[in-house]
Amino acid sequence: MFRFNGKKLLVSAFAAVAVIIILVGPIKAIKPEGLSDLDPKKILNKVDDLMRGDSSTGKMEMIVQTAHWKRTLTVQFWSKGKDKSLLRILSPKKERGMSTLRAGSEIWNYLPKVNRVIRVPSAMMAASWMGSHFTNDDLLKNSRMADDYEVAVTFRGKRDSLDIIEITCTARPDVPVVWGKVLVTVTDPDHVPVLIRYYDEDLKPVRTMLFTEVGVLGGRKVPKVIKVIPEYKPDEYTVVRYHEIIFGLPLEDDFFSIRNLQR
């Protein structure tokens, strides 16, 4: 006949709980594999500096597709450090010789047809550069994700057969930045960008940058093709294809001057 023994029951219950804690505790204490050894800021700096070096030059082709037209520009570019760059359009004929200079926080355009240089006002920073889906502000690239956003690795693993690391960058309340959130996906372990998705202050996606055709240019492993797709017009895009890049060439500061812009 069964007799209820309260003392034995209580001891059994305590023992069961102890077993559970012993078994489950270590499982929960184990961190997701590999995230702890990742430095998201280092990865983001690498992405920000991908096409820069101390100095660089190269040629690229930019294809812009909109709802109303499609155009292809060939552009030669030079850059030095983080705040100097010069872009010159080589073709088509109508825009040949048009150039854009970024020096510090200002952008200047040279128009060979009228032989004049104009400064792009700050009110036009959000405007398109040469009709593309890049803005003048993209050219300025004043912000650095590692410095201006709260960053954290939010995923590491396989996605679409590719080993990737995903880093979420959230805007800091005290830093004026264009985007509310930026999602950066890079390959693992090379940290070559695969995708960057930009969100506005309401955390709605605004545009996506896709990085493809990873290859070696100028001695670096870089994506040769960057495609920008606006969320609000998914049929439109801008594709930049790098044909050649040389890193580390000697460039003087006065190369990035208004006088040189007009040459």
Next chain:
Amino acid sequence: MFFQYAWRNLWRNKRRTLIIFFGLAVTSAVLIVTFSLITGMIRQTVRSAADVTVGEVQIYAKDYLNYRSFYSILPYKPGILSKFESSGIGAAARIYGYGLAASGPKSAGVLYWGINPGDERESFDLYKMLREGDFLEDWSSGSVILGDKLAKSLDVRIGSELIAVVQAADGSLGNELLTVTGILQPISEKIDREAAILHEKDFRELFVMESGFHEIVLNSRGKFSLDKLKASAGAVIQDAEITTWRDVLPGLSGMINVLNIINWIYGAILFLSAGLGMINTILMSTFDRIKEFGVLKALGTTPSRLTANVVIEALVLCLAASLAGAAIGIPVALHFQENGINISYFSSGYTFSGLAVSPVWKAQLGAVQILVPLAMMWVICSLSALYPAFLAARMDAVKAMTHV
């Protein structure tokens, strides 16, 4: 006979009658002038908007107003504007595109306009709104007219060079050198800050735009109602969005509705006070004549006849006062219609719902501005006389005759 009797009774107490007479006359005159001034202000503001650029009715491609896309255009058919003009409706077609304007180290985002100067001169007053310089010629000349604040922010003068840079219709970067030939007076916030007006041909070359328009504006200068203009527009151009100035300037439309209400409230307050004065006068007159009313009733005068006597007295006084008031108010209102009140002594200029309005405030006098205040006064006076008339009619004849 009623009127003679009423008129005689009114002058039995000259001082009292004269006081209320002048009060009513001045009230009528003030209301005629005030109605005219407020009507004039409303008209001036609406005409400032409609006659300068906005027009009374606007026609756009469907969806243009939602996104202001450069590519949402009205297909232009030759002769389309003349269909409106043959009905006495002025019409002009315009094209718009955003871009950059630079002069020296200064640059600004602007809205370029492409216009036909001849059509604009015929139907709108934009060409009269120049602070400096000249309006566009009838031919393409590389000239540009700038808004007031835009010219200041770019620090340009007549003859200055302006670099225009735009995203052209084919995706290329359009750029041209223009010459500033005109600077506008303050018109509206939007025009002042961002308008850069070109000849249509210069615009098309800059923007690589072969054909089509973004906007057709109609202006009859008040000759036709908005409904009639909308109907005319719909008959000529199908499958388009047709709006009126009230739709494109909702703030102004709302303010004008408020002004009209204020006009009526102001009139009601003035006449209420006049009516109270009238009640007092007629009441005093009635009390003075209690014995007389008693005798009249004893002789067989009916209550309705007595009521009529009192009310007619009020109306006669009112009529005389209103004629006097009109005799004062109409010339004053005409003077303000002709010369206006120059408020630039108090302010260099003012805006009304974002639109710059002339500092000379002109009245508008018409039949409505005369008859409505007078009719309001007659109604108030009639109502004011009812209570004393009622008292007179209800009097007991014997008690009235023996009243001390």
